[in-house]
Amino acid sequence: MKSPRRSIILAVAGVAAASVVLSGCSSSGGSGSNGKTEIVVASVQPGASAESLAAFQTQVKTFEKKNPDIVVRGEEYDWTGPTFAAQLAGGTLPDEFGVPFTDSKTLASNGELADLTPYISKLSYYKKFNPNVISVAKDAKGHVYGIPFSPYAMSISYNRADFTKAGLDPNKPPTTWDEVESDAKAISAALPGVAGYMQMTSGNTGGWELTSAAYTRGGRLETTASNGKVTVNTDIPAVKESLAYLAKIRWTDNAAGSNFILDWNGINAAFGSGKVAMYMSGSDVISSLVQNDAVDPSNYGVTTIPLESSAQAGVLSGGTVAVGNAKDSPAQLAAVTKWIDFYYGQPAINKAAAVTQAKALQSSKQVVGAPALPLFDAATAAEARSWIAPYATAGLLDNVKPFTDGIGKQPIVPEPSRHTQDLYAALDSVVQAVLTQQNPDVDALLKAVNTKIQPMIDADADQAALK
Amino acid sequence: MTTSTERLAARASARPVARRRTRGTPATWVRRGGLANLLFLLPLLGIFGVFSWGPIVESFIIAFQHTNFVVTTWADPFWSNFQYVFNDPTFWLAVRNTGYFAVLALIFGYPVPLVLAVIMSEVRRFKGLFSVLAYLPVVVLPVVSVLLWKNVFYDAGATGVFNTILGWFHIPPQPWIQSTATAMPSLVLEATWAAAGGTIIIYLAALTNVPPELYDAAEMDGAGIWKKLWHVTLPSLRGIMLVTFILQIIGTSQVFLEPYLFTQGGPVQSTTTIMLLIFQYAFQSSDGGSNLGVATALSLMLAGFLAVFSAVYFRVTRSWSQN
Numbered sequence: 001m002k003s004p005r006r007s008i009i010l011a012v013a014g015v016a017a018a019s020v021v022l023s024g025c026s027s028s029g030g031s032g033s034n035g036k037t038e039i040v041v042a043s044v045q046p047g048a049s050a051e052s053l054a055a056f057q058t059q060v061k062t063f064e065k066k067n068p069d070i071v072v073r074g075e076e077y078d079w080t081g082p083t084f085a086a087q088l089a090g091g092t093l094p095d096e097f098g099v100p101f102t103d104s105k106t107l108a109s110n111g112e113l114a115d116l117t118p119y120i121s122k123l124s125y126y127k128k129f130n131p132n133v134i135s136v137a138k139d140a141k142g143h144v145y146g147i148p149f150s151p152y153a154m155s156i157s158y159n160r161a162d163f164t165k166a167g168l169d170p171n172k173p174p175t176t177w178d179e180v181e182s183d184a185k186a187i188s189a190a191l192p193g194v195a196g197y198m199q200m201t202s203g204n205t206g207g208w209e210l211t212s213a214a215y216t217r218g219g220r221l222e223t224t225a226s227n228g229k230v231t232v233n234t235d236i237p238a239v240k241e242s243l244a245y246l247a248k249i250r251w252t253d254n255a256a257g258s259n260f261i262l263d264w265n266g267i268n269a270a271f272g273s274g275k276v277a278m279y280m281s282g283s284d285v286i287s288s289l290v291q292n293d294a295v296d297p298s299n300y301g302v303t304t305i306p307l308e309s310s311a312q313a314g315v316l317s318g319g320t321v322a323v324g325n326a327k328d329s330p331a332q333l334a335a336v337t338k339w340i341d342f343y344y345g346q347p348a349i350n351k352a353a354a355v356t357q358a359k360a361l362q363s364s365k366q367v368v369g370a371p372a373l374p375l376f377d378a379a380t381a382a383e384a385r386s387w388i389a390p391y392a393t394a395g396l397l398d399n400v401k402p403f404t405d406g407i408g409k410q411p412i413v414p415e416p417s418r419h420t421q422d423l424y425a426a427l428d429s430v431v432q433a434v435l436t437q438q439n440p441d442v443d444a445l446l447k448a449v450n451t452k453i454q455p456m457i458d459a460d461a462d463q464a465a466l467k
Numbered sequence: 468m469t470t471s472t473e474r475l476a477a478r479a480s481a482r483p484v485a486r487r488r489t490r491g492t493p494a495t496w497v498r499r500g501g502l503a504n505l506l507f508l509l510p511l512l513g514i515f516g517v518f519s520w521g522p523i524v525e526s527f528i529i530a531f532q533h534t535n536f537v538v539t540t541w542a543d544p545f546w547s548n549f550q551y552v553f554n555d556p557t558f559w560l561a562v563r564n565t566g567y568f569a570v571l572a573l574i575f576g577y578p579v580p581l582v583l584a585v586i587m588s589e590v591r592r593f594k595g596l597f598s599v600l601a602y603l604p605v606v607v608l609p610v611v612s613v614l615l616w617k618n619v620f621y622d623a624g625a626t627g628v629f630n631t632i633l634g635w636f637h638i639p640p641q642p643w644i645q646s647t648a649t650a651m652p653s654l655v656l657e658a659t660w661a662a663a664g665g666t667i668i669i670y671l672a673a674l675t676n677v678p679p680e681l682y683d684a685a686e687m688d689g690a691g692i693w694k695k696l697w698h699v700t701l702p703s704l705r706g707i708m709l710v711t712f713i714l715q716i717i718g719t720s721q722v723f724l725e726p727y728l729f730t731q732g733g734p735v736q737s738t739t740t741i742m743l744l745i746f747q748y749a750f751q752s753s754d755g756g757s758n759l760g761v762a763t764a765l766s767l768m769l770a771g772f773l774a775v776f777s778a779v780y781f782r783v784t785r786s787w788s789q790n
Binding site: 421 | 535538556622623624625626627640642644645646647729730731733734735736746747749750751752759
């Protein structure tokens, strides 16, 4: 017969064990028993290679040596709308992570990010930031929530081998939308089953790229009146031209391939596997293509996105802000800021830091020299590039020349600021419509997008007025 | 009324007569091991409470709130989240799409396992092999099978597996999931393939319970294979079929995996189902989940609809399954 006393002990032990397991679920760090501050920081993207993780670990060791009172633990992290919201809801965000320019202001205003003003304002280069760039990390009251890094501009990525196979010169990528179309046609004709040119269409990226295409034709999807009222208008010529252009490549030229539901990861994988030869991408995508999609940097080319002659024509630009967890203690936030400074800030202004980072990336076969936009001023950026030039991935600096040579002349336009992801999500359907239906009613679809997004923007304005 | 009262009385009398327990004091309860029982129950209660009942209760609360996980306020007016859902044109589209998926799955997906199970029960050789082949798709991880179908079978290029097979019969390549017209039927096809095995096993088990004398008797009366099927097999399976039917309705109303992985609701929202819309409300808005209240409201509406539907269904079909 079982002893009741023993049963009780077992039961108590079971409950205790369960509560220990449950309490261990939180991913955030804290103060260690040895008096050190522990922080969990975003490291590499999920699915990244072992080498990229090793490169990251090398950086962590260097940091911990400089800051013996801080313990850093890396956690795989990739910003996507759905996973970010889930992590925020579950309280499992790391202590340091990245959010896109489009979302940082809204998240900060909602109290969902940590206020890093006391720590960041002490950084030596804080005042050097390009005011337009640092503004994405500030809320309406001027508090700073992080520092921006790896700003990108929209560009055209292309497969150099496919250009050669189609009889095109990979060193002379297209410079106008007409040339993009004729090159795409040539590639699809020479390589059946390969999309000569394609854009993303789902997971909010269809709207992102349609907006970029409209910018190159001088369009703006959101406008702010002098009284501050923001109006969304997607039913404009630049958007319609961009859609008609895509439809022509799909239906007339038959050069868009056969897969029309592609999000960011999907199109990168399609490019990596040779199903897409040319596509619209952020200028820094090569780092991810090498980490996740086995793209050979020597076979990769990138050029500036073509701009039409309109005075308003510009290139869409965005980036990521390194931010802190709103639930962290002041000691953790101070440590987080030190990490952000070390990992993102110093390599842009300090030669030794830049070289250390480049060497770590190089030794683990990661991309060094991915094209980006200047964080500070153009001269600082050029200097920083010269520091890492000796370590740059073989052939990459030459292959990205069409982009780096041209980007300085392109006017930069930030993304729409209000309900950006909602706007992009609504536009996804319109992009899919022109790719999957012969003659969709584009006017009606765009008007429906306006009717859907405008009330969201107005509701925010009403709430702000109430406050 | 009389019949149901009689039935209740019959049921009550059929119960074994329980020995009436004497009321014990707390001390006797402890002595009989009540405390240990309670302690053993606690982990279960804790886990169910934390992971099942807690979220259910909380979802009732969140459905009436605006929350972004940091700042939470009560919805004003109180029912505004529900109002939002009803005013959203995508909701009605999602209802239509989910209905379309359910109807297609019912027309094509529901009879397939039944027909296959009946055929398999008639086969005398290699029965085990056929069972394994039928059940294999259920063993394949759902995400893996969807990605396999998406990238290999449904490849809309001329080199896709299905399009190559069609090419042998001089049928031009089909767009499969790349067109608003064919996307939903393509999803149903894969879902049927993936789920049929489980239902086949249930039917096969039920078929082994059909007394062989019934078939012998039918044969004696001169019944052919169709008459045996109609008058013996199907009536014997009626109870199981009623259960698989409601399970199928509930399953198809909650379809998420296929539209999410195949098409993310596209092209042009032609595969946006209610579950996918709930997901989009919750996780695809600009500020990380400010629509969580709306998403929860829609979840409650779906759960409420399914509960009412199931209750009505069992009420209506009660007499069928017993006669």
